Amino acid sequence: MELPVINTNAPVAAYEDPLDLMDEIEALKKERDASILAHFYVDGDLQDIADFTGDSLKLARDATQVKTSTIVFCGVHFMGESAKILSPEKKVLMPDLHAGCSLAESCPADRLAAYQAELRAKGHDFQTVAYINTTAAVKSLCDWIVTSGNAREIIDRVPADKEILFVPDQHLGRYLSSVTGRPMILWPGSCMVHEVFSVQDLLRAKRNHHGSLVMSHPECPANILEVSDIIGGTEKMRKYVASVKEPKTFLVATEANMIHPLKKLAPQHEYIPVPGIMTSTGETCACNRCPHMALNTLQKVRDCLKYSRPEIVWQPYFSQAQDVLKRSLLQ
Ligand code: CIZ
Numbered sequence: 100m101e102l103p104v105i106n107t108n109a110p111v112a113a114y115e116d117p118l119d120l121m122d123e124i125e126a127l128k129k130e131r132d133a134s135i136l137a138h139f140y141v142d143g144d145l146q147d148i149a150d151f152t153g154d155s156l157k158l159a160r161d162a163t164q165v166k167t168s169t170i171v172f173c174g175v176h177f178m179g180e181s182a183k184i185l186s187p188e189k190k191v192l193m194p195d196l197h198a199g200c201s202l203a204e205s206c207p208a209d210r211l212a213a214y215q216a217e218l219r220a221k222g223h224d225f226q227t228v229a230y231i232n233t234t235a236a237v238k239s240l241c242d243w244i245v246t247s248g249n250a251r252e253i254i255d256r257v258p259a260d261k262e263i264l265f266v267p268d269q270h271l272g273r274y275l276s277s278v279t280g281r282p283m284i285l286w287p288g289s290c291m292v293h294e295v296f297s298v299q300d301l302l303r304a305k306r307n308h309h310g311s312l313v314m315s316h317p318e319c320p321a322n323i324l325e326v327s328d329i330i331g332g333t334e335k336m337r338k339y340v341a342s343v344k345e346p347k348t349f350l351v352a353t354e355a356n357m358i359h360p361l362k363k364l365a366p367q368h369e370y371i372p373v374p375g376i377m378t379s380t381g382e383t384c385a386c387n388r389c390p391h392m393a394l395n396t397l398q399k400v401r402d403c404l405k406y407s408r409p410e411i412v413w414q415p416y417f418s419q420a421q422d423v424l425k426r427s428l429l430q
Pocket of ligand 1: 155246
């Protein structure tokens with residue numbers, strides 16, 4: 100697994116008071132007729148100023164409902180793209196267009212097209228199901244798009260006589276195959292954040308917190324899922340903690356910013372983020388934070404509202420991606 104390269108020569112943004120920035124953002128939102136959508140994996144301050152928060156499924160649907168002419172999407176690139184594709188008439192801005200995704204990067208469109216052709220040449224009769232963490236160019240080559248929130252329902256829609264090629268997350272694909280009973284051909288991608296949880300550390304934390312429950316995202320590898328009490332995407336995690344009235348301790352194996360909405364919704368519980376482990380040294384690291392999500396800051400939100408850029412611009416292949424996104428997320 101490649102760790103993100105940190106550019107120590109990059110200019111450091113001058114400190115600005117978060118409360119002043121929030122006031123500026125509020126005023127600019129009105130001036131620019133904008134709404135802010137924020138994923139659960141961005142910093143808590145951004146979630147607090149957002150008009151809509153959620154997982155990528157909810158946010159893609161929210162994007163089609165917002166009344167303003169502009170959307171500022173605090174998340175990663177594929178999420179902004181999906182919002183633009185589903186709401187082409189809106190201006191979609193992102194605080195930082197470099198906020199990518201290790202899963203999306205693992206599956207370039209040309210390699211997927213070549214692999215699909217190879218499978219067809221070998222006689223496979225399949226449909227391609229893509230996790231939403233893919234580029235629009237990849238989506239345009241697929242039959243279905245799933246999120247952690249709708250995956251089982253969508254997989255049930257794949258005709259029983261078809262094989263399934265699942266891209267790009269091998270761990271999510273393996274998990275979905277086990278819960279749906281559908282065999283899958285798996286693309287070998289994985290998420291840089293969910294890949295780094297150590298099962299030994301998780302078991303140690305469980306021993307140290309008697310009665311705690313392990314709650315894991317299905318992007319985690321099988322050895323983590325095997326010792327988990329609750330497996331689900333971020334919306335499922337929220338629903339679960341809200342349904343438990345008795346105070347509990349949850350060991351949470353997903354992006355650490357997820358603790359923010361969990362605490363807000365169900366403050367009776369204690370939430371402990373499972374730490375990541377650097378495979379190179381075996382040391383605990385802050386790698387349970389997604390470096391791409393971390394590119395979203397209050398300053399950048401203010402600046403993108405102020406200058407109306409950077410913007411997700413409509414691309415010719417968005418039309419094909421629109422068909423599959425609509426069919427999978429809106430119908
Ligand atoms: O679907 C999403 O938004 C992702 C990437 C994770 C989750 O479970 O919310």
